[in-house]
Amino acid sequence: MIMSLEPSGEEQERFRANFKIISSSFASMPFKIPGTAFHRGIKARDSMYAMIDSIIAKRRNGEVIQQDFLESLIIKHSKGTNTIDNEDNKLTDQQMKDNILTLLVAGHDTTTAALTWLVKFLGENPAVLEHLREEHLQIQANRKDGTNLTWSEVNNMPYTNKVISETLRRATILPWYSRKAAQDFEIDGYNIKKGWSINLDVVSIHHDPETFPDPEKFDPSRFDAPLKTFSYLGFGSGPRMCPGMNLAKLEICIFIHHLVCKYKWRALEKDDSVQPTLVRMPKNKYPIMVEPL
Numbered sequence: 001m002i003m004s005l006e007p008s009g010e011e012q013e014r015f016r017a018n019f020k021i022i023s024s025s026f027a028s029m030p031f032k033i034p035g036t037a038f039h040r041g042i043k044a045r046d047s048m049y050a051m052i053d054s055i056i057a058k059r060r061n062g063e064v065i066q067q068d069f070l071e072s073l074i075i076k077h078s079k080g081t082n083t084i085d086n087e088d089n090k091l092t093d094q095q096m097k098d099n100i101l102t103l104l105v106a107g108h109d110t111t112t113a114a115l116t117w118l119v120k121f122l123g124e125n126p127a128v129l130e131h132l133r134e135e136h137l138q139i140q141a142n143r144k145d146g147t148n149l150t151w152s153e154v155n156n157m158p159y160t161n162k163v164i165s166e167t168l169r170r171a172t173i174l175p176w177y178s179r180k181a182a183q184d185f186e187i188d189g190y191n192i193k194k195g196w197s198i199n200l201d202v203v204s205i206h207h208d209p210e211t212f213p214d215p216e217k218f219d220p221s222r223f224d225a226p227l228k229t230f231s232y233l234g235f236g237s238g239p240r241m242c243p244g245m246n247l248a249k250l251e252i253c254i255f256i257h258h259l260v261c262k263y264k265w266r267a268l269e270k271d272d273s274v275q276p277t278l279v280r281m282p283k284n285k286y287p288i289m290v291e292p293l
């Protein structure tokens with residue numbers, strides 16, 4: 001979708017390997033010294049840049065044509081192309097590469113983790129799974145022709161949306177993110193100075209028993225009524241809120257539809273530990289055995 005890499009092959013493998021190094025160095029101390037995670041991350045990023053450079057070059061000389069996000073960036077942002085945008089607003093190749101890398105880094109592991117947690121929570125909560133399956137079987141039954149999920153169907157999945165929100169609350173994929181204080185302020189007796197970086201402890205916010213009674217319980221009905229502002233931060237909040245939210249939700253809705261309409265599954269291991277990385281995942285990656293319904 002982003003740049004049409006084949007799911008297998010040497011290029012994809014190299015991409016995957018570099019991507020893994022970048023993800024695991026994301027929250028490392030910024031010491032650019034050989035041997036540190038940060039240094040490995042920078043090297044992997046440079047290698048990704050080189051790969052994206054070569055992909056952009058092939059697209060520019062017409063060797064490869066694809067209908068994907070990179071292609072639309074190239075068409076819209078090539079200097080001298082006949083679009084209504086001002087030349088000064090066009091992205092440089094460096095900015096294009098950064099955009100592609102940002103989308104991959106911010107969008108891949110987060111969505112993968114969300115899907116993994118979703119399968120786990122549904123497997124552990126058969127009543128929720130049954131309710132969810134009813135919603136999706138009803139969508140199938142109402143469909144007059146065609147087999148593909150339509151845009152209006154995706155936009156009319158009320159229970160699915162609550163299941164997604166509860167998954168992101170309970171799992172809290174991004175356990176913290178930061179904001180810079182715009183002014184001096186005091187909170188609970190602590191004085192915060194303008195310009196300080198503040199990390200939000202989203203796991204605690206999402207497990208506050210005052211807002212979410214019995215917080216460990218997986219219960220999508222918590223989202224039946226609107227919640228207190230800033231108590232649910234699955235995709236963040238405010239102007240820096242996740243720009244990929246709608247894409248991620250779309251991917252998750254499509255995944256859920258096919259999963260619950262066609263398959264049943266069971267966990268192969270019992271392990272509730274969480275991998276202590278920036279993007280929270282079940283430590284054992286939650287292996288399952290899948291069968292047709």
Ligand code: HEM
Nearest residue numbers: 103106107110111114173174235236237240241242244248
């Ligand atoms: C279930 C999947 C996802 C989750 C749980 C998630 C969650 C988040 C959260 C919590 C933030 C921080 C928001 C804030 O600071 O207020 C964020 C930022 C961001 N996300 Fe996502 N995200 C997901 C998928 C995606 C996808 C698919 C993309 C793009 C393809 C994406 C791109 C970004 C970017 C670029 C930012 C940084 C925004 C900024 O700092 O201005 N995310 N995401």
